[in-house]
Amino acid sequence: MTISEQQQEHEQEYEAQAYWVTKTGHGELRSESIPKPGEGEALVRTLFSGVSRGTERVVHEGRVPTRVAERMHAPHQEGDFPGPVKYGYLSVGTVEEGPDEWRGQTVFSLHPHQDLYVVPTDQLTLIPDDVPARRAVLTGIVEVAINALWEAGPRLGDRVAVVGGGLVGGVLATLLRKYPLGRLQLVDADPDKRKLAETIEVVFALPEQAKSDNDIVFHCSASNEGLKLSLQLAGDDSDVIELSWFADKEVTLPLGEDFHARRLTIRSSQVGAVALPRRHRRTNAQRLQEAADQLRDPLFDTFLTSECQFQNLPATLAALLEQPGGFCHVVAYPKPEE
Known part of the structure; x- marks a missing residue:
């Protein structure tokens, strides 16, 4: 040439x-x-x-x-x-x-x-x-859920609640159902989300039915009410893992109730960086590949x-x-x- x-x-x-x-x-x-x-x-x-x-x-x-x-x-x-x-x-x-x-x-x-x-x-x-190409568009969403799991580190027999049955919450619950947990609930104020929970074989609960004293609560509803409920459902000294992006929404929480009294922690899970417990042993590319494999x-x-x-x-x-x-x-x- x-x-x-x-x-x-x-x-x-x-x-x-x-x-x-x-x-x-x-x-x-x-x-x-x-x-x-x-x-x-x-x-x-x-x-x-x-x-x-x-x-x-x-x-x-x-x-x-x-x-x-x-x-x-x-x-x-x-x-x-x-x-x-x-x-x-x-x-x-x-x-x-x-x-x-x-x-x-x-x-x-x-x-x-x-x-x-x-x-x-x-x-x-x-x-x-x-993995069908159409399903593979969810790779980036599954990556978000994997990062939250690496952040929280669920253990054998844990009691876990996922608050918010939207795309991220639903995908997260789908991954969590594979864990040997003591309890897993998908919590949402919309009763129609019960159909999703039944499809992915996870127990559904309306807010007033949700069980408390959880070891980990994942919050995915991007709402004041959902975050407040997450604090109520968390057990003493446990973590609320926040996956929601509130953008320009103002968030008001009753920090005088469960938060201080029961020594709770709200931890951000943001996909821009690999969760700290895995950051030194996994790259962003490896996290994405794991997401694709899960699909x-x-x-x-x-x-x-x-x-x-x-x-x-x-x-x-x-x-x-x-x-x-x-x-x-x-x-x-x-x-x-x-």
Whole structure:
């Protein structure tokens, strides 16, 4: 190959489309040119992406607090909060170009909603052959749950409550059911969440029915009431593991009740860093790979509750985020020939 041909190959670009939040509550698809992958990079064609309603609703509503806006940047985000911003972090696709060992592989990436993109291969997670690509969009959510488990360290015979039966709480309870616990309850104020608990084979309880004196309480409801209940359900000297992101919500707690009297601890579980008990022996990449491996369990399909085509994402997402309920919304992408 001549020098001129090498230069032309290096300069070749591809046309891609990406979803951008343009202003509060609105979004659109924008075209962009992406370069041919360089050394150590891969060109990924997206098969599916996932919408994590809680976080993406905060982004769409322009509610990311200025104080933590820089910390809340997704790995491949473009633009700044409140917008315009290209956001998202649950993407599954096929490697079309790159190192030989990656070509043709199904991979997960913490990438925004986009049909074609280039990323370093060390930021890709290999999806096992027996995990369907559609289910694999949950890799980033399972990672959040794994980090919380590493943070809390459930032990044999523990009494555990998960407060909040949304996407994160439900996925966490699905993983916890494999532990040899003394007791596990999924607690939610919505009686319809009983169906979820029955599906994942976990005991359900309304707040007034939930059992107290727990060794660990995981809070996932992103509500004042849920956090207050979590303190009430925790046993003396035990931990409440906080997974919710309240964004700009003000939180009011009755700290004069259970918190001081029973020497409770509220501990943050934030996925940006590996939980401290594993931080020196696990990397973020290893944590993501563990999440992908856990998705061999078909029960996780429970959390894929709706789907749209990528070209319809702007209109669909605007309507979706106005509606309560539901878990992970799946975005399906067209094949090249389509």
